[in-house]
Amino acid sequence: MQALQKGVYYGINYYFIFEMIKLVVTDLDGTLLDDNKKINDEFWDVEKELAARGIFFCAASGRQYYSILTKFEHIRDRVYFIAENGTFVIYKNEVIHREALDKKESIKFAEIARQIKDVHIVYCCENSAYIESNDERFNNEVVKYYKRIEKVKDVTEVDDVLLKFSLCDFGGAEQNSLPLYRTFEKDYKIAIAGKYFLDITHPKANKGTAIAVLQQKLGITQDETLVIGDYPNDLEMLDMAKYNFAMKNAHPEILRKASFVTEYDNNNNGAVETIKKYCLNGQMT
Numbered sequence: 001m002q003a004l005q006k007g008v009y010y011g012i013n014y015y016f017i018f019e020m021i022k023l024v025v026t027d028l029d030g031t032l033l034d035d036n037k038k039i040n041d042e043f044w045d046v047e048k049e050l051a052a053r054g055i056f057f058c059a060a061s062g063r064q065y066y067s068i069l070t071k072f073e074h075i076r077d078r079v080y081f082i083a084e085n086g087t088f089v090i091y092k093n094e095v096i097h098r099e100a101l102d103k104k105e106s107i108k109f110a111e112i113a114r115q116i117k118d119v120h121i122v123y124c125c126e127n128s129a130y131i132e133s134n135d136e137r138f139n140n141e142v143v144k145y146y147k148r149i150e151k152v153k154d155v156t157e158v159d160d161v162l163l164k165f166s167l168c169d170f171g172g173a174e175q176n177s178l179p180l181y182r183t184f185e186k187d188y189k190i191a192i193a194g195k196y197f198l199d200i201t202h203p204k205a206n207k208g209t210a211i212a213v214l215q216q217k218l219g220i221t222q223d224e225t226l227v228i229g230d231y232p233n234d235l236e237m238l239d240m241a242k243y244n245f246a247m248k249n250a251h252p253e254i255l256r257k258a259s260f261v262t263e264y265d266n267n268n269n270g271a272v273e274t275i276k277k278y279c280l281n282g283q284m285t
């Protein structure tokens with residue numbers, strides 16, 4: 001199947017062809033989800049049609065796996081999950097890929113975080129997320145992205161596989177916390193995952209490397225992959241697909257890097273409309 005689409009380049013009309021797409025990967029928050037954290041009802045018919053045509057669907061998020069799962073529970077056996085910003089890849093409850101952090105190193109991250117006003121730690125592990133704070137605003141924010149949460153005295157003493165060290169910074173992660181963690185960028189992956197969230201992961205861990213693992217497993221090329229994202233933690237994801245889209249509402253970094261931009265934003269079903277247009281050619285059986 002090929003989809004012929006019209007574009008404009010410096011005022012000149014031109015046409016380009018979308019080859020057969022076999023893998024669709026979307027971010028969740030700000031992308032497939034609207035600002036109320038809901039998936040448009042139309043998605044379920046579109047996903048069903050993708051599956052009928054042999055096109056794989058993958059949800060890729062900075063969220064915890066168990067949180068992502070709640071959004072796709074009734075189709076969980078058809079969906080590939082990339083969680084915790086690419087550190088964890090799961091299909092049918094089987095771990096396909098895991099990229100853990102050294103817990104000893106996380107002590108340094110925690111020491112810095114505890115000195116920053118209005119910053120709270122989320123210790124993202126394989127079996128649960130662990131927090132130290134009782135702050136009501138923080139608790140209300142963290143439950144949006146984590147289904148399994150456990151309150152502990154010291155997160156660094158938790159006996160679990162550490163996938164991601166995350167900060168919830170109500171002062172603004174990009175402006176407030178990021179400068180204090182810049183010195184770690186040569187040894188770790190530091191990513192802005194939202195207005196309030198800064199994520200630290202293994203240097204090889206990101207959504208892009210996770211997609212590469214998935215492509216190899218499925219025998220799918222970058223030319224057969226379509227991805228949609230909205231925030232800087234999606235940057236590497238764009239590199240893994242010929243058809244890489246920034247949401248209309250995306251962060252400036254994503255808008256600059258992406259080859260394409262969705263016609264609609266996340267509150268107007270932009271991701272689903274893009275999938276329909278370029279993967280199903282606007283047609284559903």
